[in-house]
Structures are given as structure tokens and as C-alpha cells.
Amino acid sequence: MNLFKDAGHLLRFAALFVIAFLVFWAIRGFVVPRSFGQYGHYRGAAIGEIGARPLHFAGHDACETCHSDVVDVKKAGKHAHVNCEACHGPQAKHAADPGNVTPVKLETAALCVRCHAASAARPKTFPQVNAADHSNGVACETCHQPHSPGMDTPAANAGGAK
Amino acid sequence: MGGVEGFMYPNEIELHWSVLIVLYPFITGLVAGAFILASLERVFRVDAVKPTYRLALLTALSFLLVAPLPLQLHLGHPERSPEMYFTPHSTSAMAMFGYVYLWYLMAVLVFEIWLDYRRDIVLLAERSKGIVRIVYRAMTLGSTNISPRALHIDERVGWIVTLIGIPSAFMLHGYVGFIFGSIKANPWWSSPLMPVVFIFSAMVSGIACVMVLYMATAKLRGRNIDMRCVDTIAMYLFYTFIIDFSLEMLDLIHRVYEADESFRSLNFMVHTKLYFSHIVVQILCGTLVPLVLLAITQVVKLGEVVRKRIYAVAGLLTLMGIFAMRWNVVIGGQLFSKSYLGYTTYKVGLVSREGMLVALALSLLPLLILWVLIKLLPPWPAENVPAEAGD
Amino acid sequence: MNLSRRQILVLLPAAAVAWKAVLAGTPEEAPNYSMSDHWWGMLIDVPKCIGCGNCVRACQAENDVPDGFFRTWVERYHVTDTNMTNPEVISPDGGKEGFPTAAEDAGKYFFVPKLCNHCADSPCTQVCPVGATFVSPDGVVLVDPKYCLGCAYCVQACxxxxxxxxxxxxxxxxxTLCYHRITKGLTTACAENCPTGARQLVDLKNPHDPIHAFLKTHSVQVLKPQMATGAKVYYNELDGSVR
Structure with missing residues (x-):
């Protein structure tokens, strides 16, 4: 009894702890996002938010829905497996609104050498040229149609250049 | 990119942990070390260090109050830091920080200081006036019971708190070491010795800090330095320092002898970018010189004045050395590429949010807090309390 | 069915509406996607990489990656037979604009595209103090930008x-392994734009994914296997000097 009286101040200190803990727990219940812990120790809703970010590249399936003529040219040639946007750039806006958003015309001179400029670092089997020696300044598309660049294929002189 | 030699992964060029993260283990180390010194008197009954008991506790508290600030300032989103309390990730060493910190601050330090000062607080509350009186009254938590029996209970409880406090202090700083030691991606950090080295270097820095502060405050107050006290502290500093140095050398020798895949890269770094801060500042000036100085005081009989000077110089050099050790761990661990093929440079700003001025302000802030605490709760022997209450 | 361009134009408005739904879609609206049916990774066919930098540019365009930082990048290795363990590596601006021309010499050259390995036992998610980064149920390591403190501990741990x-x-x-694309049935921006097929998205839970046959017949390696991170980016014919 006397002990309880003389230790009373310790109980006051302990009470501070209990109050602080209760306040903490109340705030915690209010602050932690609802979906936290849905799949693991993270905000489950974050997955949906990340998945909802906007697209910039439409993907070749979207391109091919409309541009089936180019697909036909391409699939016979050496660029069959080069997807459209690899050269044409991100076209999701064009795919969403083809009437109003027109892709810009490409600079073939800069584009072709990105892959085909000769370098000892490139795989030996990959076709590469020293641009200056190879064409003497003549634009690549004079001889090579970008959608089917081989000189020996019938598609070489067909459409698809625009 | 400026300052890059060889090859860095492109995202590695900029350092992500700055001088503030250097400051943080330095400050928590001082807290842990100061507390261990205080516990010498309380638990291990080393009477000689009694004059520093309260000063050590207040030092620990003032540094502990500042410890989270560099972390807070370095965060990209400081306003989100309560998430560490609300949803701590059980596998993260850093998530423990919040809880260990709060436990140490409230359950150990504040509680122990409160128990030890309760009699003084009640007496001060009766004697003072105005706002100060309100402050003291609040600190009594409304209990003015300072009967011998109540004080006896405080003494017993305080002893238990100190006993719990020692492992808590080890945990507080050991986990800081674990934050670095557990990163397998970084060979400069990844080592099971890291927490142990951190604990012992913490004790070294804390003991040196309290020793220097004790001598400085005595000088400022125009009192005599209790030589038995500082001699004992210096002795403890010397022996802990030897353990700390042995552990660090063990780590170093182990690395050199094993010479694993990272060795060539780290070795090059230590001999170039880290040479000054690691070899010169940390090992030569910050470890070997103070160790030799302290060894001399242990072996040779010297006069009081000489000893005081040696202690002051050794103490300050030690603090510098331990700071350099934190620097070399935190900054050194980010200067080399995880590809082991290149090195970057740390450019510290002067006035930026993580710059030198902020770091300096954060290092001085604990001293300011300590000054306020000393004014509020004079740590000097009880006889001074009535006489200097209005000081 | 063979539609002419003219016919397509007639059908376009309907297609555009459907496409807009995909653009703004949330996974709940993304049809037929169930996280438990997938376990994503990537295959890098090292001998196919020509160092054009298309993937790096595509990634920046798709994900608004800030300048000077990289979600994917390409390294060029130059290894001489006398110094196998100390290769000369460059990655100018992450290889975004390609690489300087190299001249033939005694050494060998090759390109190594890098990206997050989407580790199954990822050291980065392990150290996050608050649960702001995590491995999703379909095996992608993601960051919740609304929850992240910016403490950079994960940066140190990777x-x-x-x-x-x-x-x-x-x-x-x-x-994010283009999480917003792969959940809609598209491939990642880097794989979509790789002209040689050096990068391929793989779904290890899909029994029809060609990765299974590929893994059976090729020498495939992950980066830093000694880290035991459960990396899911598989490198075909990876040279021993790659770090």
C-alpha cells in the first residue's frame, strides 16, 4: 500500500506511455492505406496504378491493323522482324487518333546507320557498311526500300516507301 | 561525366548517401558511447567516473534528439517518414530504426534521466518562478513525492533501466552497423564484423566526447578537473580503443589476405580516392596517434597539466578519427562501381540541403541542446543545486 | 480477311474508341489478365545485340525516364585474351545514341543490355523500410511512388x-518491365523496339512461351549468380568477363 503510494510517480510515467501508444494506434488505423497488405507488405492498389500508366508505343499489332499493305511488303524482306515503331518512333497517339495525329517523316540517312554503320564491335554476321564508301553520299533509300531493303527481292521496288 | 574513372554503371555516378548519412552513425555512436560510460558508474560501480554520470546522460540525450534529423533531411519525402512506424517492413534493418530509437529515447534515456533528476526537479519546481516553474512542474508529472522510500524505489528502478539500457545501446548502434554490414551487393560494407566494429567505435567516440566535454565544462565553470575521474575515463578509452582498433585491423587483414573478386578495386580506392581520409586521417591521426598518446599516460608517470593536455588532444583526435571512419564507410562504399571497374567522385555542396553547412549546423545543434539541458537540469554535484539555482 | 486501307478508315472510329480504353485502362478493365497466371522475366540474346541503343531510347520515351538516369542501358565490352578479368567497358549516355566505331584488333567486342533483373529474392525489396517496393504476384519488382520515402536504401542494395x-x-x-504494357498483352517498349530480337519478354508460367525450349537448348546465365538474387533476366551466351 505504502509501496503503491511511493511508486505512484512511476505509474504516471507509464500512463504517458499507454496514452502515447493508444494515440499512435488510433492514428495508424486512420493513416495506413486500405489496400496495404492485400498481396503482401505493400499497397496493393499500387499495382493497378502502375499498370494504368499511359502507353507511348502502340505495339506492332496496332499498326498492322490498318497498315496491312506495309506488313505484306515487310514480311517478305529482311526487316520482317523489325517492328514498326523501332524506326517510326512512339505512335500510340497516332493509333488512338489517326485522323489528327500524323507521324513525322523519317530521316533515313540518320536512321539506317544507327544499326548498319560498320563497327568491329558489331556481330560479324550483321550487315554493316561504311556509309561514306558504300554510297558516296547517295541516300540509302535510293537503292534500298526501308520496308524491304534487300536489293534482290521483288519487293525492293514496290510500295511502302512513304 | 566529371569525376568518373573507368566504368561505372550509369546510375552509380551520383552518390545517393551524402555527408548527412555520415553524420548519422557518428551521432548515434556518441549517444551509445556516452550511455555506456554512464552505465559504468551505475551498473559496474566505478565510482571514479561519478562526476561525469549526469553529464554523460545529458550528452547522450542531446545527441539522440538530433540523431534523426540528418536522416530526415536526406529523405526525398521527409513527410512520409511516419510510415516507418505505421508499416515497418520486418525484413528491413532500417525499419527497426524508428522503434529502437523510440525505445531508447523514451524507455531508457528519458526515463533514467527523469528518475535520477526527480528530486532536483521537485526542489527546483518549488523554488523557481514563472515559465520555468511551469516547465519544472510539468516535468514532475504532478508527483512531488520525494520521500526517502520513493527515492529508494527510483534508485532501484534506475539501476534496472541502466541494465536494460546497455544492451539497448548496443542494439541502437549495432543495428546501424547491420544496415551497412548486411548489404551483400556492396563488398566494402558487407561484413559480419561491421555491427561489432560500429559498437566499439561508438563506445570509443562516446567516451572521448564525454571526457572532452567534462574537461571543457569544468574549465568554463572555473572548477578543478577531477583528475581521478579523467584518468579512469582515459584508461577505459584506451582499452576500448585497443579492442576497436584490433577489430578494424582484423577486418582489414582478412580482406587483404582473402583478396576476393572485389579486392583489387577496393585496394585501388584505398590507395587513391580514400587515401587521405582513410589512411592519413582515420588510421594515422585518428587512431594511432591518440592510441600512442594514451599509452604514454598509462605507462609513464606524468604531471597533471601534461596529462590534461594529452587527454584533450587524444580525445579530439579520436573524435576526428571516428568521424573519418564513418565517412570512409558511408562515402567510400559508394565511390567504387559494383562492376569493380571504375570510381566516381563525391562532390559535397556547401549550402545545399545535404551540404556542408547543414552538416556543420547539425553537429553543433547537440551542443546547443546540451547547453539548454545543463541550464535546465544542472548535472553538477547536488551541493551546487541550491547555490547556483539562479545561475 | 483482306481489308484495303480505305475500308480500314471506315472502321477506324470504332477501333480508336477501343484503343482509347486500352490507353486509359486500369488492370481491372484490362481484359483476361490474372496476376497469378504469369511470372515475368526477360531473355537477352547477347550475340544478337548490335548496340544501336533503340531499347534505351524506347524506354525513355515510354517511361519518361529523366536524363542521366537509366531503367535500361547497353554496355560495350572489349576483352583482350591477355586480360580476361579486366575488360574495358563503355556505356556513353547509357548507349542511348549508340557507340563510337570500333576498329578491328586482337580483342573481342560485344554488347550487353542491362535492366532490372526482376529478382525473385530481390535484395532491394528486402531492405525497403516501409514496403514501398515489392515483387508483384506476377514476378515484377515495382516501386510505389506514392509510398516511397526516398531513403535510397534500395539503391544501395541492388x-x-x-x-x-x-x-x-x-x-x-x-x-517496371513495362508493367502497363505487359498486363495488356503487349511486350515491353525495349523488346518491341529491338530490331534484332535480342530482347524478348518471357512468361515463365506460360507453357507455350518459347523460353522453355530456348532454355533447354542454350547456355543461359544470369548476372552475378553468386549474389543468389533469383534474377529473371536470362542472358544467352554471356561472356565470363561481364559484371
């Missing part, structure tokens, strides 16, 4: 240097 602190958002940022 053995591959794949993370950075976004300079404006002040949160950790990294490759």
Missing part, C-alpha cells in the same frame, strides 16, 4: 545498379 532516385519525384525509380 547489386546491378538498376535503381536511382528520380530527380524530380524524389522517390526510387526503376524498370
Amino acid at each position: 547489386p546491378y545498379g538498376c535503381r536511382y532516385i528520380h530527380p524530380e519525384k524524389k522517390v526510387a525509380d526503376k524498370c
Whole structure:
């Protein structure tokens, strides 16, 4: 009894702890996002938010829905497996609104050498040229149609250049 | 990119942990070390260090109050830091920080200081006036019971708190070491010795800090330095320092002898970018010189004045050395590429949010807090309390 | 069915409406996607990489990656037979604009595209103090930018240097394996735009994915296997000097 009286101040200190803990727990219940812990120790809703970010590249399936003529040219040639946007750039806006958003015309001179400029670092089997020696300044598309660049294929002189 | 030699992964060029993260283990180390010194008197009954008991506790508290600030300032989103309390990730060493910190601050330090000062607080509350009186009254938590029996209970409880406090202090700083030691991606950090080295270097820095502060405050107050006290502290500093140095050398020798895949890269770094801060500042000036100085005081009989000077110089050099050790761990661990093929440079700003001025302000802030605490709760022997209450 | 361009134009408005739904879609609206049916990874066919930098540019365009930081990048190795363990590596601006021309010499050259390895036992998610980064149920390591503190502990913990602190958002940022694309049936921006097929998205839970046959017949390696991170980016014919 006397002990309880003389230790009373310790109980006051302990009470501070209990109050602080209760306040903490109340705030915690209010602050932690609802979906936290849905799949693991993270905000489950974050997955949906990340998945909802906007697209910039439409993907070749979207391109091919409309541009089936180019697909036909391409699939016979050496660029069959080069997807459209690899050269044409991100076209999701064009795919969403083809009437109003027109892709810009490409600079073939800069584009072709990105892959085909000769370098000892490139795989030996990959076709590469020293641009200056190879064409003497003549634009690549004079001889090579970008959608089917081989000189020996019938598609070489067909459409698809625009 | 400026300052890059060889090859860095492109995202590695900029350092992500700055001088503030250097400051943080330095400050928590001082807290842990100061507390261990205080516990010498309380638990291990080393009477000689009694004059520093309260000063050590207040030092620990003032540094502990500042410890989270560099972390807070370095965060990209400081306003989100309560998430560490609300949803701590059980596998993260850093998530423990919040809880260990709060436990140490409230359950150990504040509680122990409160128990030890309760009699003084009640007496001060009766004697003072105005706002100060309100402050003291609040600190009594409304209990003015300072009967011998109540004080006896405080003494017993305080002893238990100190006993719990020692492992808590080890945990507080050991986990800081674990934050670095557990990163397998970084060979400069990844080592099971890291927490142990951190604990012992913490004790070294804390003991040196309290020793220097004790001598400085005595000088400022125009009192005599209790030589038995500082001699004992210096002795403890010397022996802990030897353990700390042995552990660090063990780590170093182990690395050199094993010479694993990272060795060539780290070795090059230590001999170039880290040479000054690691070899010169940390090992030569910050470890070997103070160790030799302290060894001399242990072996040779010297006069009081000489000893005081040696202690002051050794103490300050030690603090510098331990700071350099934190620097070399935190900054050194980010200067080399995880590809082991290149090195970057740390450019510290002067006035930026993580710059030198902020770091300096954060290092001085604990001293300011300590000054306020000393004014509020004079740590000097009880006889001074009535006489200097209005000081 | 063979539609002429003219016919397509007639059908376009309907297609455009459907496409807009995909653009703004949330996974709930993304049809036929169930997280438990997938376990994503990537295959890098090292001998096919020509170092054009298309993937790096595509990634930046798709994900608004800030300048000077990289969710994916390409390294060029130059290894001489006398110094196998100390290769000369470059990655100018992450290889975004390609690489300087190399002249034939005694050494060998090759390109190594890098990206987040989407580790199954990822050291970065392990150290996150608050649960702001995590491995999703379909095996993609993601960052929740609304929850991240920006403490950079995960940046330190990644053995591959794949993370950075976004300079404006002040949160950790990294490759999402184009989560917003793969959940809609598209491939990642880098794989879509790789002209040689050196990068391929793989779904290890899909029994029809060609990766299974590929893994059976090729020498495939992950980066830093000694880190035991459960990396899911598989490199075909990876040279021993690659770090």
C-alpha cells in the first residue's frame, strides 16, 4: 500500500506511455492505406496504378491493323522482324487518333546507320557498311526500300516507301 | 561525366548517401558511447567516473534528439517518414530504426534521466518562478513525492533501466552497423564484423566526447578537473580503443589476405580516392596517434597539466578519427562501381540541403541542446543545486 | 480477311474508341489478365545485340525516364585474351545514341543490355523500410511512388545498379518491365523496339512461351549468380568477363 503510494510517480510515467501508444494506434488505423497488405507488405492498389500508366508505343499489332499493305511488303524482306515503331518512333497517339495525329517523316540517312554503320564491335554476321564508301553520299533509300531493303527481292521496288 | 574513372554503371555516378548519412552513425555512436560510460558508474560501480554520470546522460540525450534529423533531411519525402512506424517492413534493418530509437529515447534515456533528476526537479519546481516553474512542474508529472522510500524505489528502478539500457545501446548502434554490414551487393560494407566494429567505435567516440566535454565544462565553470575521474575515463578509452582498433585491423587483414573478386578495386580506392581520409586521417591521426598518446599516460608517470593536455588532444583526435571512419564507410562504399571497374567522385555542396553547412549546423545543434539541458537540469554535484539555482 | 486501307478508315472510329480504353485502362478493365497466371522475366540474346541503343531510347520515351538516369542501358565490352578479368567497358549516355566505331584488333567486342533483373529474392525489396517496393504476384519488382520515402536504401542494395532516385519525384525509380504494357498483352517498349530480337519478354508460367525450349537448348546465365538474387533476366551466351 505504502509501496503503491511511493511508486505512484512511476505509474504516471507509464500512463504517458499507454496514452502515447493508444494515440499512435488510433492514428495508424486512420493513416495506413486500405489496400496495404492485400498481396503482401505493400499497397496493393499500387499495382493497378502502375499498370494504368499511359502507353507511348502502340505495339506492332496496332499498326498492322490498318497498315496491312506495309506488313505484306515487310514480311517478305529482311526487316520482317523489325517492328514498326523501332524506326517510326512512339505512335500510340497516332493509333488512338489517326485522323489528327500524323507521324513525322523519317530521316533515313540518320536512321539506317544507327544499326548498319560498320563497327568491329558489331556481330560479324550483321550487315554493316561504311556509309561514306558504300554510297558516296547517295541516300540509302535510293537503292534500298526501308520496308524491304534487300536489293534482290521483288519487293525492293514496290510500295511502302512513304 | 566529371569525376568518373573507368566504368561505372550509369546510375552509380551520383552518390545517393551524402555527408548527412555520415553524420548519422557518428551521432548515434556518441549517444551509445556516452550511455555506456554512464552505465559504468551505475551498473559496474566505478565510482571514479561519478562526476561525469549526469553529464554523460545529458550528452547522450542531446545527441539522440538530433540523431534523426540528418536522416530526415536526406529523405526525398521527409513527410512520409511516419510510415516507418505505421508499416515497418520486418525484413528491413532500417525499419527497426524508428522503434529502437523510440525505445531508447523514451524507455531508457528519458526515463533514467527523469528518475535520477526527480528530486532536483521537485526542489527546483518549488523554488523557481514563472515559465520555468511551469516547465519544472510539468516535468514532475504532478508527483512531488520525494520521500526517502520513493527515492529508494527510483534508485532501484534506475539501476534496472541502466541494465536494460546497455544492451539497448548496443542494439541502437549495432543495428546501424547491420544496415551497412548486411548489404551483400556492396563488398566494402558487407561484413559480419561491421555491427561489432560500429559498437566499439561508438563506445570509443562516446567516451572521448564525454571526457572532452567534462574537461571543457569544468574549465568554463572555473572548477578543478577531477583528475581521478579523467584518468579512469582515459584508461577505459584506451582499452576500448585497443579492442576497436584490433577489430578494424582484423577486418582489414582478412580482406587483404582473402583478396576476393572485389579486392583489387577496393585496394585501388584505398590507395587513391580514400587515401587521405582513410589512411592519413582515420588510421594515422585518428587512431594511432591518440592510441600512442594514451599509452604514454598509462605507462609513464606524468604531471597533471601534461596529462590534461594529452587527454584533450587524444580525445579530439579520436573524435576526428571516428568521424573519418564513418565517412570512409558511408562515402567510400559508394565511390567504387559494383562492376569493380571504375570510381566516381563525391562532390559535397556547401549550402545545399545535404551540404556542408547543414552538416556543420547539425553537429553543433547537440551542443546547443546540451547547453539548454545543463541550464535546465544542472548535472553538477547536488551541493551546487541550491547555490547556483539562479545561475 | 483482306481489308484495303480505305475500308480500314471506315472502321477506324470504332477501333480508336477501343484503343482509347486500352490507353486509359486500369488492370481491372484490362481484359483476361490474372496476376497469378504469369511470372515475368526477360531473355537477352547477347550475340544478337548490335548496340544501336533503340531499347534505351524506347524506354525513355515510354517511361519518361529523366536524363542521366537509366531503367535500361547497353554496355560495350572489349576483352583482350591477355586480360580476361579486366575488360574495358563503355556505356556513353547509357548507349542511348549508340557507340563510337570500333576498329578491328586482337580483342573481342560485344554488347550487353542491362535492366532490372526482376529478382525473385530481390535484395532491394528486402531492405525497403516501409514496403514501398515489392515483387508483384506476377514476378515484377515495382516501386510505389506514392509510398516511397526516398531513403535510397534500395539503391544501395541492388547489386546491378538498376535503381536511382528520380530527380524530380524524389522517390526510387526503376524498370517496371513495362508493367502497363505487359498486363495488356503487349511486350515491353525495349523488346518491341529491338530490331534484332535480342530482347524478348518471357512468361515463365506460360507453357507455350518459347523460353522453355530456348532454355533447354542454350547456355543461359544470369548476372552475378553468386549474389543468389533469383534474377529473371536470362542472358544467352554471356561472356565470363561481364559484371
